[in-house]
Amino acid sequence: MKSRPRTQRILITLGITLCLGTVLIGAVKDDFDSLVKRLQQEKPTYAKRHQTLLVERYDLSDRPATGVAMSRGKPVQEGVRVKLPQGMTWDKLAAMSPEEIKEKNLWPAGFYPLPHPHHEAGGMVFPQPLIDETKRQTNRDLTRFDLDFDLPQHLLPEFPAPIFLTTRPDLGDVSQGQLVTLDNFNELFKEVLNPKQLEGLRLLVTPFPQAQFNATADRRSLRPHQGVSCFDCHANGHTNAATHTVGDIRPNEHRHRIDTPSLRGVNIQQLFGSQRALKTVEDFTEFEQRAAYFDGDPEQAQRKGVNILERGSQVHFMAEFQALLDFPPAPKLTILGELNTEKATASELRGEAIFSGKGLCVSCHTPPYYTDNLMHNLRAERFYKERMINGRKASADGPIKTFPLRGIKDSPPYLHDDRLMTLEDTVEFFNLVLELKLNEQEKQDLVAFMRTL
Known part of the structure; x- marks a missing residue:
């Protein structure tokens, strides 16, 4: 058989290449279309799973604090949003040892690591x-x-x-x-x-x-x-x-x-x-x-x-x-990052004393910027048994950086994975983790102080 002329061979090869290219491009498009269709079909299932978890853990209602706002005026949310196990109170929980909380499975759901919306x-x-x-x-x-x-x-x-x-x-x-x-x-x-x-x-x-x-x-x-x-x-x-x-x-x-x-x-x-x-x-x-x-x-x-x-x-x-x-x-702070006694309320001043004393906060969050620029391991896993939560394994977090608390009311939610919705939640969390035994007034005063930062 006689071979085809060189020009004709080139054109045939180019045609085959173009056809293959069209097929490949079509395959990619079809693959992407299939991916979109599958993931959009799955989306409501995972969204419902995650929203169910959030509702089980937290009070997500809109409850702004009176007279407290972020730098441009957005209301700051108040109140503990983490839900407790049935029949439990924060005082009862704080009176228990980490081992007892772990054994009785009483660690609040909102204090476990928070998964990604679809982990x-x-x-x-x-x-x-x-x-x-x-x-x-x-x-x-x-x-x-x-x-x-x-x-x-x-x-x-x-x-x-x-x-x-x-x-x-x-x-x-x-x-x-x-x-x-x-x-x-x-x-x-x-x-x-x-x-x-x-x-x-x-x-x-x-x-x-x-x-x-x-x-x-x-x-x-x-x-x-x-x-x-x-x-x-x-x-x-x-x-x-x-x-x-x-x-x-x-x-x-x-x-x-x-x-x-x-x-x-x-x-x-x-x-x-x-x-x-x-x-x-x-x-x-x-x-x-x-x-x-x-x-x-x-x-x-x-x-x-x-x-x-x-x-x-x-x-x-x-x-x-x-x-x-x-x-x-932060108009109530001095140049050293401490409260100006002439501008602060009695509650804020009490909160500063707790922050620097019984609350142990200053051990990591030192003025004027309220960080020690170190890392600390809270070992929260002392309080719970390892478990899987919507694709996220709740286990030891390890050392975490001390973030500055200056301007903290502008930065909800809190902790390194967003698991705490309000400053009140953070106070309850650290009251348990550090075994502080704070009373209700001390908790309120501590929140009042942190809002001045």
Whole structure:
């Protein structure tokens, strides 16, 4: 048989290649469509499972405290929200030993680790106000087709949060009440920051590919995605309570839900990451981009589009801006971080005395910023038997970083995995964990003091 002319062979080969390419593209599309359909069908089941857990654990009602607000005026929620076992009281529980609480299975459900909204799936999940405002400003949609954020908005930080700068305290809120994004950062900050700092802020609001938000066919956004920015979670350099699961713990059932911490006061901190103990904010910024965005999986990162930041310039510029983020004003505190006796109420002054004395709080949270920049292991597992909770194994958490308490009323929910909804919950938790035996008045005074910080 005579061979075909070279030009004809090339055209046939090209045709076969194009056909195969069409088949492969179709297969990927079909695979993605099937993934979307399956996960959307599963979504109500997992949402119901998680909401049932939340209702069993907590009182999620909207009960604001009278006369107490966050920095821009959002009401602070009050009251203990963790539900007790039937027939139990906080005083009865506090009178028992850890061993007795464990043996009788009396550890409150809300004090167990809180799972991710769908712990087996994990990944970044954003509150609706952040999704809506980001889409309005930038046309970037942070909605996941497989799951939604879980906690009600009244139990979250105010949005958008104000931005206070260490370099320009005279300006107050430099965000002017806006969510800072790639759309408006330059206009808001061009007269306030130097060129390096402005470039650092630009990078912090620039979206980069992430495990769930990228252009591959195993993403969790309906359309191919630019990715997420640092300030999607740390909105306005603070927090909007967006969550995720930590990238450096395995197997998956042991991974912690992440409480997004505020970036306020980065300049006075010496450890970064709730358990990683990274030594600089530059280390943490680079870690987030290279590892945390992709669940600590380098292969996934390469496939989905990891953004390798240049340490000597880009990472440095980002860190330089983060170091300018200040705590909110605390008008009742002196320059040493203690209460001004002429401005504080009797309850707040009693609370400060408890904080520094019987409550043992000052052992870790030392003024003026109320952190010792160390890590501590609370060993809460003394109080309960290991168990599986919606895909999350409740076991030993290990050492956790001491986060600053300055501005703490602006940062609910609390603890490293969001398990505590209010400051009252945190007082009850530590009253048991530290075996303090605080009475009801002492608890109220302690909360009153922390609200002044």
